[in-house]
Amino acid sequence: MTPDTEDTLAQMIRETDDPLRIVGGGTRPVGRSTGQVLSTAGMAGITLYEPGALTIVARAGTPLAEIETALAAENQRLAFEPMDHRALLGTTGTPTIGGVVAANVSGPRRIAVGACRDFMLGVRFVDGAGNIIKNGGRVMKNVTGYDLVRLMTGAYGTLGVLTEVSMKVLPDVAAQTTLTLDGLDDVAAIAAMSAALGSPFEVTGVAHDPAAGKTRFRLEGFDSSVAYRAEALEAVLAPFGRAEQGETDWAAIRDVTAFADQPGDVWRISVKPSDAAGLAGRMGAKAVQYDWGGGLIWALTDGGDLRARMGDFSGHATLVRGAADAPTFQPEPAPLAAISAGLRHKFDPRSILNPGIMA
Incomplete structure (x- = not known):
């Protein structure tokens, strides 16, 4: 199923009771959703771009590359630096802006400018009953009631199928450089990254x-x-060593390409930086990488339930790649799980949109 208009999509959803697996470019198959594939790739194109207002509006199936090309022509960019999962997950296809928003995909610059969610201005989507819903607009403002724009960002298609998104963009930068320290252990590296982030010098990426x-x-x-x-x-x-200045491939850090060709499961763990080194020591992982100053850990393992090995911790662990017999997403506490289930039932009363993806 590949609708080319929002109305066609709404009709398709109204006329089926079968489960639907929502995809954009098919490059981020995270989770265990089942059902007939419903692709948003047919709904593509930039519908509005106002460089002076730092605003872009595009249909959900618009290739990310098309948006980045249009922005680059005006010396602008998506500042949250969305990750490309294709190398890590071994997928093909073309990443779409709807997929980026549905998964709230963000890169190393998140520590400085925020996540994809923080740049969202408006959304259009079709809910599980086939209703066309619009929320937000073209400017950032306070809201009353549900903030559906941010609710839909990171919902993985469980609340509705995105058809159009409106986003804030930022000017590109004139120069970039990277300072590198060699030979630090995890504890010292996190201390150094914390020192840099606590400085007034506007660091936009810190990784170990x-x-x-x-x-x-x-x-x-x-x-x-x-x-x-x-x-x-x-x-x-200086207390951590002599930092050398040079260039670094931040796209490789963003996309975790070091794990791309290595066998094993890949986990994404979000924690307090102060907990990161100790938590990594309990993982028994083949390899780890730290981003966001230690707030994000990528772990490559031989399989099994990494959460069980780590024990209780304050954070979230997501199984990004692999076949471990464990939930893809961090299990929610009972009160939060009840709220989530209630929201999904309100927006998708028949439970047909990406069923099981959160299981």
């Missing part, structure tokens, strides 16, 4: 690769500003 022994700190902005902040940040990092 234990296997390579590299701890990296990204600075972006105008040339003179980057040069000044790099020198100042070197002084902040």
Whole structure:
């Protein structure tokens, strides 16, 4: 099923009681949803782009590359730096903006500018009863009642099928550099990353690769500003070693390409940076990588339930790749699970949209 208009999509949903597996470009098959494939790829195209207002509106099936090309022509960008899962998951196809929003996909720059959710202005979607719903608009403002824009961002299609999204964009940067410390263990690396993030020098990426022994700190902005902040940040990092300045492939860090060709399950764990090193030590993982200053851990394992090995912890662990006999998403506490189930029933009373994906 590949509708090419919102009305056609609404009619398809109204006329079926069968479960539907919602996909965009098919590049992020996270979760265990079953059912007939319903693709949003037929609803594509940029419907409004106002560079002066830093706003873009596009249909859900619009390829991400098309949006990034249009923005680059005006020296603008999606500042939240959406990850490309294709290498890590071994998928093909074309990432779409609807898929990015549905999964709230964000990259290393999240620590500085926020996640995809923080750039959302408006959505249009079709709920599980076939109703066309619009929420938000083209400007950021406070809301009363449900903030459906942010509710839909990261809902993985369980509340409705996105048809159009409106987003805030930001200007691109003139210069970028990376400072790198060598040879730090996990505890020292997290301390160094925390020091950088606590400084006034606007670090836009902090990551640690234990296997390579590299701890990296990204600075972006105008040339003179980057040069000044790099020198100042070197002084902040001096207690941890001498930081070398150079270029780094942040797309590889964003996409976790180091795990792409290695067998095993891949987990994404969101925790407090102060807990990260101790938690990683309990994982028994083949390899780990840290992003977001230690707030995000990527773990490559031989299989099994990583949550059981870690025990109780404050955070969320998501099975991104693999066949472990464990829920894909972090099980919710009973009160929160009841709220989530109630929301899904309200928006999808027949439970036909991506059923089981949250199980």
